[in-house]
Amino acid sequence: MPLKPALLLAALTLPLPAMAQMSPAQVAKLRDAALKDEIAWDITEGLTTEIGPRLAGTDDEARARTWAVAKLKALGFSNVRVEPYQMPVWVRGEEKASIIAPFPQQLQLAALGNSGATSAEGLEAEVVYFPTLADLEAAPAARVAGKIAFVSHAMHAAQDGSSYGPFGQVRRAGPAIASRKGAAAILIRSIGTDYHRNAHTGVTTFPEGVAPIPAAALSLPDAEQLERVLERGKPVRVKLLLTPRQIGTRESGNVIAEVPGRDPKAGVVLIGGHLDSWDQGTGAIDDASGVAITAAAAKRIMAAGRPRRTIRVVWFGAEEVGGFGGTAYAKAHAGERHALAAESDFGADRVWKFDTALPASAAAIADRLQTALAPLGITRGNAVAGDGTDIAPTLALGVAAVDLTQDGTRYFDYHHTPDDTLDKIDRAQLQQNVAAWTAMLAVVADAPEEIGAVPRPAAGH
Amino acid sequence: MPLKPALLLAALTLPLPAMAQMSPAQVAKLRDAALKDEIAWDITEGLTTEIGPRLAGTDDEARARTWAVAKLKALGFSNVRVEPYQMPVWVRGEEKASIIAPFPQQLQLAALGNSGATSAEGLEAEVVYFPTLADLEAAPAARVAGKIAFVSHAMHAAQDGSSYGPFGQVRRAGPAIASRKGAAAILIRSIGTDYHRNAHTGVTTFPEGVAPIPAAALSLPDAEQLERVLERGKPVRVKLLLTPRQIGTRESGNVIAEVPGRDPKAGVVLIGGHLDSWDQGTGAIDDASGVAITAAAAKRIMAAGRPRRTIRVVWFGAEEVGGFGGTAYAKAHAGERHALAAESDFGADRVWKFDTALPASAAAIADRLQTALAPLGITRGNAVAGDGTDIAPTLALGVAAVDLTQDGTRYFDYHHTPDDTLDKIDRAQLQQNVAAWTAMLAVVADAPEEIGAVPRPAAGH
Ligand SMILES: [Zn+2]
Ligand SMILES: [Zn+2]
Numbered sequence: 001m002p003l004k005p006a007l008l009l010a011a012l013t014l015p016l017p018a019m020a021q022m023s024p025a026q027v028a029k030l031r032d033a034a035l036k037d038e039i040a041w042d043i044t045e046g047l048t049t050e051i052g053p054r055l056a057g058t059d060d061e062a063r064a065r066t067w068a069v070a071k072l073k074a075l076g077f078s079n080v081r082v083e084p085y086q087m088p089v090w091v092r093g094e095e096k097a098s099i100i101a102p103f104p105q106q107l108q109l110a111a112l113g114n115s116g117a118t119s120a121e122g123l124e125a126e127v128v129y130f131p132t133l134a135d136l137e138a139a140p141a142a143r144v145a146g147k148i149a150f151v152s153h154a155m156h157a158a159q160d161g162s163s164y165g166p167f168g169q170v171r172r173a174g175p176a177i178a179s180r181k182g183a184a185a186i187l188i189r190s191i192g193t194d195y196h197r198n199a200h201t202g203v204t205t206f207p208e209g210v211a212p213i214p215a216a217a218l219s220l221p222d223a224e225q226l227e228r229v230l231e232r233g234k235p236v237r238v239k240l241l242l243t244p245r246q247i248g249t250r251e252s253g254n255v256i257a258e259v260p261g262r263d264p265k266a267g268v269v270l271i272g273g274h275l276d277s278w279d280q281g282t283g284a285i286d287d288a289s290g291v292a293i294t295a296a297a298a299k300r301i302m303a304a305g306r307p308r309r310t311i312r313v314v315w316f317g318a319e320e321v322g323g324f325g326g327t328a329y330a331k332a333h334a335g336e337r338h339a340l341a342a343e344s345d346f347g348a349d350r351v352w353k354f355d356t357a358l359p360a361s362a363a364a365i366a367d368r369l370q371t372a373l374a375p376l377g378i379t380r381g382n383a384v385a386g387d388g389t390d391i392a393p394t395l396a397l398g399v400a401a402v403d404l405t406q407d408g409t410r411y412f413d414y415h416h417t418p419d420d421t422l423d424k425i426d427r428a429q430l431q432q433n434v435a436a437w438t439a440m441l442a443v444v445a446d447a448p449e450e451i452g453a454v455p456r457p458a459a460g461h
Numbered sequence: 462m463p464l465k466p467a468l469l470l471a472a473l474t475l476p477l478p479a480m481a482q483m484s485p486a487q488v489a490k491l492r493d494a495a496l497k498d499e500i501a502w503d504i505t506e507g508l509t510t511e512i513g514p515r516l517a518g519t520d521d522e523a524r525a526r527t528w529a530v531a532k533l534k535a536l537g538f539s540n541v542r543v544e545p546y547q548m549p550v551w552v553r554g555e556e557k558a559s560i561i562a563p564f565p566q567q568l569q570l571a572a573l574g575n576s577g578a579t580s581a582e583g584l585e586a587e588v589v590y591f592p593t594l595a596d597l598e599a600a601p602a603a604r605v606a607g608k609i610a611f612v613s614h615a616m617h618a619a620q621d622g623s624s625y626g627p628f629g630q631v632r633r634a635g636p637a638i639a640s641r642k643g644a645a646a647i648l649i650r651s652i653g654t655d656y657h658r659n660a661h662t663g664v665t666t667f668p669e670g671v672a673p674i675p676a677a678a679l680s681l682p683d684a685e686q687l688e689r690v691l692e693r694g695k696p697v698r699v700k701l702l703l704t705p706r707q708i709g710t711r712e713s714g715n716v717i718a719e720v721p722g723r724d725p726k727a728g729v730v731l732i733g734g735h736l737d738s739w740d741q742g743t744g745a746i747d748d749a750s751g752v753a754i755t756a757a758a759a760k761r762i763m764a765a766g767r768p769r770r771t772i773r774v775v776w777f778g779a780e781e782v783g784g785f786g787g788t789a790y791a792k793a794h795a796g797e798r799h800a801l802a803a804e805s806d807f808g809a810d811r812v813w814k815f816d817t818a819l820p821a822s823a824a825a826i827a828d829r830l831q832t833a834l835a836p837l838g839i840t841r842g843n844a845v846a847g848d849g850t851d852i853a854p855t856l857a858l859g860v861a862a863v864d865l866t867q868d869g870t871r872y873f874d875y876h877h878t879p880d881d882t883l884d885k886i887d888r889a890q891l892q893q894n895v896a897a898w899t900a901m902l903a904v905v906a907d908a909p910e911e912i913g914a915v916p917r918p919a920a921g922h
């Protein structure tokens with residue numbers, strides 16, 4: 001029966017006739033059907049298997065764009081396209097470290113994005129220990145110069161991921177501070193919460209004029225081992241080999257797909273996640289699941305009929321290394337009216353809370369969201385929505401927002417490590433995400449209220 | 462007060478006067494005091510920090526012997542010595558693998574002990590998939606020749622570790638079977654139960670006349686990724702670089718320490734674990750904790766007075782790569798009377814069961830053990846005791862045995878991986894182990910019964 005799948009696909013992809021606003025019962029029906037969703041799993045499994053790691057600006061990310069365009073077209077979206085931009089590209093090299101004295105042994109580590117390189121022979125230096133970033137900041141340059149600065153700390157898991165902001169500063173700012181004091185290199189305790197010997201990478205920044213020194217994260221077992229070795233009170237020497245490279249300007253791009261709305265003046269609902277990933281895992285929770293959840297929900301709305309507002313799904317490029325895709329998108333689409341934006345970039349564990357940022361004239365939408373999301377165990381929060389690196393530049397222009405906040409308790413066990421792989425995705429929780437996004441889109445895209453501007457300061461985290 | 466610690470040490474290490482058999486109340490008191498033991502933690506922390514990995518036959522294992530002799534002397538044991546022997550030594554080299562086609566991406570793997578090497582440029586070949594070892598065995602050589610055989614399976618966690626025997630055959634025998642069929646190399650799914658990208662190594666054997674081909678284990682996420690890629694039905698090519706080496710015959714050794722007994726004719730109680738470890742972790746659960754638990758218990762008995770039987774603590778060398786230490790010990794001490802042997806080599810989670818192998822004339826010892834161990838939550842099993850690679854050659858001579866069986870539910874999450882590090886030791890469970898061993902030794906070493914031979918077939922697992 002070779003015709004059947006083709007016929008089924010045609011039926012699914014053919015836009016149904018325009019409808020009036022969905023009733024709460026229709027929203028509930030769409031939401032509950034999404035609890036059996038297979039589209040998000042199919043995208044997550046396909047992207048992580050057929051592409052795997054996809055570091056921003058590399059050929060791997062380019063292959064991911066090609067894959068994404070084919071997948072989004074096959075799902076029946078309209079206006080599927082790539083919007084390219086240029087960006088500087090950093091690639092990982094060799095990375096090895098070992099304690100030379102007093103207790104010789106290897107250490108497991110990962111270079112931070114934008115890390116400088118050692119020579120091909122590596123460097124050897126004494127380690128100087130700082131329990132916190134503040135201790136490094138307070139240290140006189142003479143204590144640090146020529147040494148390997150080692151900055152530890154104690155990030156703990158939090159359901160809302162709130163520990164990432166403050167603890168992440170060690171990674172974001174620590175290397176530049178150490179460089180300014182003349183450090184030969186810097187090692188940090190991974191910004192992570194698991195005790196596996198897979199270090200957590202992530203981007204760091206050396207401002208103009210600050211020399212990029214070798215900068216790497218130790219896994220938690222390695223960081224604690226180095227602390228124990230230091231506690232013995234003898235001078236500790238470490239040999240470090242890191243050979244990452246800046247390979248110049250390359251092309252990256254955002255992949256865009258749409259569900260056309262019936263009222264072009266009502267503004268676009270912008271949703272998505274990021275297509276790029278770090279290079280050591282396959283980017284399953286960060287962020288194959290995010291692009292999958294948002295596209296699956298949009299597809300389910302499309303299959304139910306033409307919504308009032310156009311839903312634009314963007315699979316952003318180059319988020320991890322500096323949000324280049326989100327910046328390029330905001331610049332390219334600054335002249336367009338966006339009604340609302342929402343982003344999924346915190347894994348695929350269950351959504352437990354939602355927040356909104358809506359103009360007063362559209363406040364009733366939040367009440368309807370509460371009704372639609374409560375059966376999924378999602379409570380209404382009291383924060384101002386606006387999460388997400390990729391939508392931040394668009395939100396900064398005054399666009400309304402919804403956050404569907406996932407349970408992040410185990411997110412930082414895997415985030416930015418080789419362990420971010422498909423097996424970390426819980427299929428039932430992934431489906432709950434799709435149901436939440438489907439319900440949210442059903443309410444928001446069809447809302448009869450105008451959704452005007454929400455003044456806000458520049459956001460992002 | 463510089464004299465105080467020295468005086469205290471002298472008091473602790475001076476053998477107390479000979480005593481009669483301990484009463485059940487005295488045994489209980491010793492057992493309960495051991496629940497606050499710090500000796501086992503001190504040994505585990507020290508060995509894993511100050512030595513780290515200690516692959517059999519290497520300089521690292523030699524440093525561990527020096528460390529062990531110093532530690533056991535400092536604890537006040539008698540006759541502390543190294544008994545050396547010679548053994549063939551294999552060392553790890555570089556190890557890299559990637560899928561070349563159809564979906565280029567890296568794979569994480571670890572060479573198996575005794576693996577052959579690829580050339581310095583690596584080898585590239587098509588992958589041929591076998592769900593089980595039986596499928597590989599059944600395959601005609603023409604399907605395998607020149608290819609990379611990939612053998613998967615599905616080991617699951619079991620409290621008693623019983624899945625390791627049957628599933629471990631893939632690692633032990635699979636490489637030789639693949640070599641006989643002309644395979645270019647073999648990849649196996651790790652013999653492990655965790656989903657982290659740290660592959661599980663372990664020894665394999667190529668019998669005389671069978672060429673050692675490159676043989677490595679993939680982590681579970683990588684093995685399942687490779688299965689998904691194969692499921693797409695296109696030819697899968699993998700590039701493999703493995704450069705381990707056989708470096709010839711080197712010296713290894715057993716470290717031995719004693720608590721002298723008051724009745725030399727009553728036979729020796731032999732206890733211990735193994736000092737060597739695999740090279741990627743620090744060998745905390747395998748088996749720093751085993752040498753620590755047994756030595757701590759013996760030290761606590763020593764501090765309570767001279768037992769009837771000599772307790773001999775052996776920290777065996779070279780267990781992981783073929784039980785060379787256990788074999789050398791049995792050969793060197795075949796002429797001595799051993800009353801009983803017991804080994805700790807299954808991590809440091811709580812002891813939940815004990816078994817015995819005793820002659821009928823000493824059966825009452827098992828009843829007294831039941832009384833002494835029950836308050837620790839340890840039940841009496843109905844198996845014949847005799848676990849342990851290192852004591853197996855001694856047990857085979859007809860020596861009685863006690864097994865104190867640890868909870869192995871999470872053991873194969875870490876076993877033979879870089880993740881076998883100090884943080885995996887639960888201090889309260891480690892103390893429960895010391896209490897169990899202390900109670901066992903108090904009962905066994907002082908038992909008034911003669912403990913004669915127990916006929917048994919050659920044991921070991
Ligand atoms: Zn992300
Ligand atoms: Zn072991």
